[in-house]
Amino acid sequence: MKKTDFVENTGVEVLAEDGCKKRPPKDNPWKNSRLIIGTIILGILIIIAFVGQLFWDKTLVNVGSSPLNLPPVGNEYRDQIGNWAHPLGTDNSGRDILALVLVGLPHSLGIGFVSATIGLTIGIIFGFSAGYLGGRVDDVIRLLSDTTMNIPALLILIIIQSLIPNAGFFAMALLLAVFAWQSPTRVLRAQVLSMKHADYVKLAQLSGSPDQEIMFKEMMPNLMPFLISQLTAGTSYSVLILVGVEVLGLGSQKIPSLGITLNNAINASAILRGMWWWWGIPTIILIVVFMCLLLITVGLDEVSNPRLRDH
Amino acid sequence: MNGLTWKYALHRIGIYLLTILISITLIFVISRAVPGDPIENMWRQLEMQKGQIEGVDLIIDHYKELFGLNEPIGIQYLKYLWNTVRFEFGVSFVHYPTSVSSMIGHALPWTLGLGLITTLIIFIFGNGIGAVFGWERTPKFIKTIIPSSLIFTSIPSVLAALFLLSIFSKNLGWFPLAGAYNSNVTQGWNWPYIASVIKYGFLPVLSILLVNIGWTILGMRAMVVTIGGADYVRLAQAKGLKPFYILKKYTVRNALLPQLTSLALSLGGLISGQVLVESIFSYPGMGMLIFRAIREQDFNVIQATSYMFILITATSVLLIDLLYPLIDPRITHGED
Numbered sequence: 001m002k003k004t005d006f007v008e009n010t011g012v013e014v015l016a017e018d019g020c021k022k023r024p025p026k027d028n029p030w031k032n033s034r035l036i037i038g039t040i041i042l043g044i045l046i047i048i049a050f051v052g053q054l055f056w057d058k059t060l061v062n063v064g065s066s067p068l069n070l071p072p073v074g075n076e077y078r079d080q081i082g083n084w085a086h087p088l089g090t091d092n093s094g095r096d097i098l099a100l101v102l103v104g105l106p107h108s109l110g111i112g113f114v115s116a117t118i119g120l121t122i123g124i125i126f127g128f129s130a131g132y133l134g135g136r137v138d139d140v141i142r143l144l145s146d147t148t149m150n151i152p153a154l155l156i157l158i159i160i161q162s163l164i165p166n167a168g169f170f171a172m173a174l175l176l177a178v179f180a181w182q183s184p185t186r187v188l189r190a191q192v193l194s195m196k197h198a199d200y201v202k203l204a205q206l207s208g209s210p211d212q213e214i215m216f217k218e219m220m221p222n223l224m225p226f227l228i229s230q231l232t233a234g235t236s237y238s239v240l241i242l243v244g245v246e247v248l249g250l251g252s253q254k255i256p257s258l259g260i261t262l263n264n265a266i267n268a269s270a271i272l273r274g275m276w277w278w279w280g281i282p283t284i285i286l287i288v289v290f291m292c293l294l295l296i297t298v299g300l301d302e303v304s305n306p307r308l309r310d311h
Numbered sequence: 312m313n314g315l316t317w318k319y320a321l322h323r324i325g326i327y328l329l330t331i332l333i334s335i336t337l338i339f340v341i342s343r344a345v346p347g348d349p350i351e352n353m354w355r356q357l358e359m360q361k362g363q364i365e366g367v368d369l370i371i372d373h374y375k376e377l378f379g380l381n382e383p384i385g386i387q388y389l390k391y392l393w394n395t396v397r398f399e400f401g402v403s404f405v406h407y408p409t410s411v412s413s414m415i416g417h418a419l420p421w422t423l424g425l426g427l428i429t430t431l432i433i434f435i436f437g438n439g440i441g442a443v444f445g446w447e448r449t450p451k452f453i454k455t456i457i458p459s460s461l462i463f464t465s466i467p468s469v470l471a472a473l474f475l476l477s478i479f480s481k482n483l484g485w486f487p488l489a490g491a492y493n494s495n496v497t498q499g500w501n502w503p504y505i506a507s508v509i510k511y512g513f514l515p516v517l518s519i520l521l522v523n524i525g526w527t528i529l530g531m532r533a534m535v536v537t538i539g540g541a542d543y544v545r546l547a548q549a550k551g552l553k554p555f556y557i558l559k560k561y562t563v564r565n566a567l568l569p570q571l572t573s574l575a576l577s578l579g580g581l582i583s584g585q586v587l588v589e590s591i592f593s594y595p596g597m598g599m600l601i602f603r604a605i606r607e608q609d610f611n612v613i614q615a616t617s618y619m620f621i622l623i624t625a626t627s628v629l630l631i632d633l634l635y636p637l638i639d640p641r642i643t644h645g646e647d
């Protein structure tokens with residue numbers, strides 16, 4: 001793990017600002033409850049999904065692979081009693097909800113993560129260039145982000161997806177990334193602007209280091225926790241749009257995902273028919289995922305910004 | 312025109328027009344980049360799914376002529392631009408020969424009404440509650456509720472909508488399951504109709520409100536706490552002004568401006584959320600229009616409605632941006 005590196009890097013900065021000599025062990029910013037709880041719950045969910053895929057029959061996501069309209073274990077629905085063969089029940093065309101969740105969760109999270117990574121990479125390049133180099137570069141990058149920032153991603157994606165119905169994993173991630181770079185670019189630009197006049201940057205400039213080296217070797221390590229929090233926030237944003245597109249009935253129908261399951265449930269009036277497990281289980285899992293991502297983001301913000309910490 | 316300088320206004324309007332231009336261009340490029348002819352593809356696909364369509368070649372020809380698909384790409388683009396700017400979106404593929412503009416015309420008031428009311432409630436109540444929570448005189452037990460409410464702000468409004476619909480409409484039966492008004496009541500300015508509109512709109516508004524108001528509350532709380540320590544607030548306290556008067560006139564007034572900026576930034580998300588919430592509640596707005604059009608593969612409607620949503624978002628942001636300097640007392644002398 002590189003965690004110790006981050007602590008050292010950020011720690012040095014914080015100590016210098018606070019002017020105290022040594023941090024008491026309980027003050028370790030990485031040990032804040034939000035970050036830990038968020039990481040653990042999200043980690044457990046991801047592990048369950050991957051381990052579950054090894055033990056649970058993945059072909060049960062196919063239509064007609066299971067009995068129809070079966071409730072979860074211990075529940076009764078229209079003369080059918082839930083059993084352990086399908087612990088979370090099935091939908092109206094015989095898909096096993098557990099299999100859908102196990103396959104769908106890593107898929108949705110994966111697309112979100114990849115698109116956030118691409119977005120953040122662009123954001124780092126643009127944000128650093130705009131903030132550090134300034135001038136024309138800054139003007140162009142700001143104009144580009146200002147003009148595209150207010151275009152709701154969901155609506156452009158609706159158009160794209162309705163023309164290219166079966167975009168694969170990476171195509172989807174790339175499409176989402178088109179709307180994921182503006183926020184990191186803006187935020188990083190502001191951060192770089194405030195760090196530009198720090199002594200260590202001036203020292204590096206005086207010693208003749210090239211611009212790229214100053215930007216990415218001197219300044220970027222100090223922004224590490226900040227960058228990771230941008231990554232989790234970006235993941236959350238991309239998953240949100242992805243789920244939105246899927247709930248509306250778009251997105252690849254080849255790979256089952258939580259959003260598509262919700263769309264099927266809505267189209268089949270699962271709520272009115274009282275099939276709560278069909279829409280409720282994917283919804284709860286998504287809510288937990290979004291909460292975890294927020295907790296991690298807020299926790300990481302506390303690491304990178306000492307003023308946010310509780311006293 | 313107090314703080315609204317021409318330079319600022321022109322800059323903002325320039326950004327606005329560019330945003331619209333980029334969106335239109337993007338939509339144009341996307342629809343042309345797809346292999347084959349989108350209109351022909353759409354009709355052939357429809358024909359495959361739903362059987363023989365009478366006079367399909369005629370319809371395709373009509374469309375090709377309407378959109379000038381046989382002309383050079385540059386001319387096509389300019390024509391597309393001109394049509395879009397005039398809100399001339401052609402006719403619906405599925406509900407032929409209804410024009411897309413008239414479909415949007417029916418849906419637009421519902422969407423605007425729902426969005427406007429939700430945004431107003433979020434802004435007024437969110438900032439009111441946030442100010443109370445940030446105020447130093449508020450009892451401690453009230454203040455401690457706030458950090459825990461943060462967690463709900465991460466829930467997408469569409470997921471909240473599913474829960475609200477299930478609990479309050481399906482299980483408790485307190486609210487209707489779908490629609491925007493009671494169809495048994497005569498439409499117009501009479502109380503039963505207005506009451507039914509409120510009743511039908513309650514849950515859609517609530518699902519957007521519940522999950523989005525948290526950010527406003529948190530932002531206001533942070534602003535009030537920060538401003539509470541400012542010198543001019545201390546001076547006001549030293550002058551012996553009443554605490555609530557200070558909160559109202561000194562703290563909240565200054566805190567509202569950054570809050571307005573964050574409202575402008577969050578509008579895109581709010582509107583996207585509304586698209587989804589409308590489709591969950593079958594609310595007859597433009598979100599529902601998109602949802603139905605996607606199911607029916609009515610590309611013309613999808614394209615036009617998405618564009619309208621982008622236009623609404625950009626226009627609202629522009630209005631907020633232009634409003635900002637008008638109410639900011641600190642840049643009243645910014646004219647140069």
